[in-house]
Amino acid sequence: MPDLARWLDQIRATGGCAAPVHLAGHTTTLASDTGEVLRHYTTATEPGGRLAVRCxxxxxxxxxxxxxxxxxxxxxxxxxxxxxxxxxxxxxxxxPRLFVTLTAPSFGRVHRVGVCHPARRGRCEHSGRHGCGGTHSATDVLVGQPLCTSCYDYPGHVLWNASAPTLWKAFRVFSSG
Ligand SMILES: [Zn+2]
Ligand SMILES: [Zn+2]
Ligand SMILES: [Zn+2]
Known part of the structure; x- marks a missing residue:
């Protein structure tokens, strides 16, 4: 298998991740003044045409x-x-030492360990169900996943995480000033 060495590199680079995310696509970096191509990378030449990154x-x-x-x-x-x-x-x-817990905002209800969201308030228009009503163990793959993928605010979740470094910086400036 001619790709074997590169394939092993990918596994090593992901630290043996059990569920790597496979990316496919390309990226090109141009010099803003001259338009010269500084760097170009495509997954097309990777084994299977994709790049593995750790989960x-x-x-x-x-x-x-x-x-x-x-x-x-x-x-x-x-x-x-x-x-x-x-x-x-x-x-x-x-x-002085402070142990501070910072909680991110919620982006929608997710399945949780133990008795999950009981069937009471707010029926979802997509699933037609109230809550979950199930009981999950800590190893249940559903735990942490949205109750309804249509209701869940994925764009908000992504944008919040993308802005987290800026939020953290503002928090540190605010709390130290
Ligand atoms: Zn992993
Ligand atoms: Zn549940
Ligand atoms: Zn829904």
């Missing part, structure tokens, strides 16, 4: 390698925040 799911039931990486990253971030390192000065040790 980055935090839940071990979905993807053990990605959830392990996430918990490892979190450990190092928290440690650096408390004792310095990774670009954080050692003087951070003498500062």
């Amino acid at each position: 980055r799911n935090r839940r071990a039931s979905r993807c053990a390698p990605c959830s392990r990486e996430h918990s490892g990253d979190t450990f190092h971030l928290v440690r650096a925040g408390l004792s310095g390192g990774k670009g954080v000065p050692d003087s951070v040790r003498t500062r």
